[in-house]
Amino acid sequence: MAHHVVPQKIYLLVFATLILLTLVTVDVAFYDLGLLNLYVALAIAVTKATIVILYFMHVKYSSRLVWVFVGSGFFWLAILLALTLSDFFTRGWSPLPSGWTSMIMP
Amino acid sequence: MSETHSVLAHQFDDLEQQFEASTLGMWAFLITEVLFFGGLFTGYAVYRSQYPLAFAEGSLHLDYRIGAINTAVLICSSLTMALAVRSAQLGRRRSLIGFLLLTMLLGSVFLGIKVFEYSHKYHEHLIPGINFVPPHEFIRFHVDPQQLYVFLSFYFAMTGMHALHMIIGVSVLAVLVVLAWRGRFSSEYYNPVEVAGLYWHFVDIVWIFLFPLLYLISRS
Incomplete structure (x- = not known):
């Protein structure tokens, strides 16, 4: 059985990206962008979810x-x-x- | 060869087909979970559009720093879970058990922080249905306490459901630790670890949306 074993480096890179995006979403919440605040927060959340699904949940390799x-x-x-x-x-x-x-x- | 036969259920042609079936089955379940939480998020969207100020005020009653720390804890736990699955793929039993225990620990830290948050809300009389007293002073927006009540109801329903999923997740991992300890998994067969990983990451994704939607409204 040849399942794709994702290199550890990629997991660490994904982890760093997720932490970075969490910091960004907290920081950006303190700027008054009006309605945009909600959309920026949602865009960041969707990006994070997509990364988790593709890499941590192996969908990219499925x-x-x-x-x-x-x-x-x-x-x-x-x-x-x-x-x-x-x-x-x-x-x-x-x-x-x-x-x-x-x-x-x- | 004999070991391969013991883990291959008779209805499957080979281990690959069995792996594909268990992954698809888990995804089918996760789709129902997406729609379950989707219902909560839809309700949230409807009421937030009706009571924007109450949701903004309610959000200020939550401590965003605790929420951010919990987000980081969950992301760490997702990393350790991914590494646990990787260890299973490579047939490394010791590191599999280690990463599973680490994931359980991080999940428990998340739940512990949640308990702290909930008890804090109890002392502030901000738990709908259990201990709710309309606040005398508001942080920024003077809103109808009943609308604040609606926000808090969403907060507790959504984070409570999420916490329940976490508790189930930690329990599933505990079972996996026992199975891994008994040497039930190999690089040939680790389907339970893989699907438990899918579940764990899904619960992480739910929190990724809950955090900004509940804690970060109108912080500016």
């Missing part, structure tokens, strides 16, 4: 079938987030029909 499994998981997560949030975030867009309230509270 079969195509594993890639499909992992991809489908995050695809479903995207559906969960996109459909739910597109509902909640757009509720304020349409004004309440005034006819309704006038019927209930004349």
Whole structure:
């Protein structure tokens, strides 16, 4: 059985990157970037998660079938987030029909 | 040859196929976990958009330094877990046991810090449902205590679920240490170590998102 044994150096490099990104995410939180703060924090978190999945979880060295499994998981997560949030975030867009309230509270 | 047969379940053609099946099975489970935590994160997103100031105020009640230290502890534990799997791949029994124990230790340190944090919140009367008294003074934003209550509920539900996963992870590693001690793993067969590693790294990823979303709102 020939499994890919990842060199120790790569694991240490991944570790250093993750620690560095943690320091960056803490530091950047202290700058007032408005809404960007959230997106920068999320971008860093997604980067860290991707590194962990590719190297620590060996997905980079895994079969195509594993890639499909992992991809489908995050695809479903995207559906969960996109459909739910597109509902909640757009509720304020349409004004309440005034006819309704006038019927209930004349 | 006889050893190969003892670890190869009869439904598989060879060890490679068995390894692929166990990895895929673990990923299928992890997908359900992604969606489980995804539900919590979605709820978080909805309420944060409704009560942005309460979430900002609530976040200031958490100690980001403790959160950052715990993030570092978990990243260290992921490194030792990855090295444990590597030791198993190379058939190094002693270093496998060593790295597994180190991972358990780091996981326990994380949980210990979490217990400290939770008890601190208890003394501050900030645990929804158990000990919650609306704070008299706010750190920056004067918000409706009920909205603060919502933030804290998310904080405890999400970190609590994460901590439960950590406890399960440490227990799984304890079983692996015993199995490794008995010499059950070899470079030919180490599937349980590999899938336990996948689980451990997944729990690490959940925390990678929890840390900035809970501790680092509006620090500027």
